[in-house]
């Protein structure tokens with residue numbers, strides 16, 4: 274059967290169920306199903322969906338939707354539950370925005386594939402994307418850039434906008450109906466040019482700077498020595514938190530350059546008060562305070578792995594591993610901290626199939642080497658990000674995301690011993706009519722796994738056209754902090 278993600282167990286009994294067979298839903302007590310598992314019984318008497326929870330019943334319906342692609346459904350029992358509790362995708366709406374209708378299409382696809390988290394990246398150097406009533410300059414200035422200058426793409430046209438509170442609430446509601454949590458990300462204290470462009474007093478130099486129009490990692494970050502920074506951040510978060518009733522909140526923390534802090538008298542004074550000469554400790558101290566503040570709102574905080582460079586973060590903090598040469602995420606898991614795996618080389622869908630073929634994504638084991646056996650359960654799940662510097666329309670976004678999006682969904686849901694890329698590809702082709710109905714156009718199958726020669730040529734071409742080597746090496750060098 275073409276079911277993605279592949280279920281834990283299917284037992285066939287012979288015979289077929291008609292499409293118009295009656296479907297019954299029931300809540301049952303069966304601890305082995307957990308919060309998201311379900312059972313489907315398809316027999317000559319009809320179809321029964323059973324689960325302990327509404328989420329379980331919802332996933333049973335999504336499996337049934339896939340079974341309905343066939344002219345008849347075999348008599349069978351499907352018993353199914355997820356491998357990981359956290360199964361996410363990340364959408365960057367800061368570099369390029371998607372319309373609410375486009376986002377809903379992604380959410381429908383995510384629901385079909387049993388993702389339960391949409392991580393929504395809403396603030397970066399190239400734009401601030403949440404309506405702010407408290408800080409209107411965030412929208413008047415921070416939501417607009419003068420042009421798009423990404424790689425070889427130069428538009429010369431002003432670009433921008435933001436999501437209103439009403440639009441955000443609608444997306445959150447749409448997700449909730451599909452058992453998906455929306456986790457917003459406000460990236461702090463780096464990737465904050467858009468915020469600084471609106472309120473320059475938040476930076477070390479206090480100079481007016483424009484919203485960035487290029488890809489990169491930029492010097493101007495929030496000043497860690499000025500008390501007004503935390504006051505602003507707390508007030509901003511107080512405004513944002515009520516829009517997102519999820520358990521988690523993401524505060525970024527990736528790729529923070531230290532240059533400005535090293536030359537800023539206030540930051541240096543702050544560092545002395547922390548009794549260290551490690552400038553990364555400034556980020557750590559700031560992050561701890563923001564985590565404490567969000568705890569008061571009942572939030573569990575996620576950070577990108579670099580946030581761990583300046584020392585341990587409060588208990589309960591989740592690290593999102595994307596590029597972690599220093600293995601801070603592994604140490605975090607071994608200390609009992611939760612980790613989400615979003616490995617750059619495998620799960621980043623903004624990189625071409627030449628660089629990250631489908632089978633490379635699919636075959637990556639998220640249980641990182643170095644995590645002790647007793648700490649492996651600290652890997653709470655997987656997430657596939659898509660960054661949108663070079664992705665300014667929805668068809669391109671779908672081309673890059675699908676089928677890798679579905680591969681990560683399967684890794685998140687299905688048991689390791691069930692995973693087989695060839696078999697996945699066949700099943701994925703079987704469910705593409707459902708994705709097409711949603712409005713998702715996948716990459717053609719001939720692009721999924723390029724040959725080694727194609728990979729080399731395609732990867733070189735990508736870097737020549739799109740990414741500046743400087744940006745990439747900055748990114749890799751930032752890991753040395």
Ligand code: ACM
Nearest residue numbers: 527528577595660
């Ligand atoms: C990241 O890709 N900078 C998290």
Ligand code: ZN
Nearest residue numbers: 477496537540
């Ligand atoms: Zn400073």
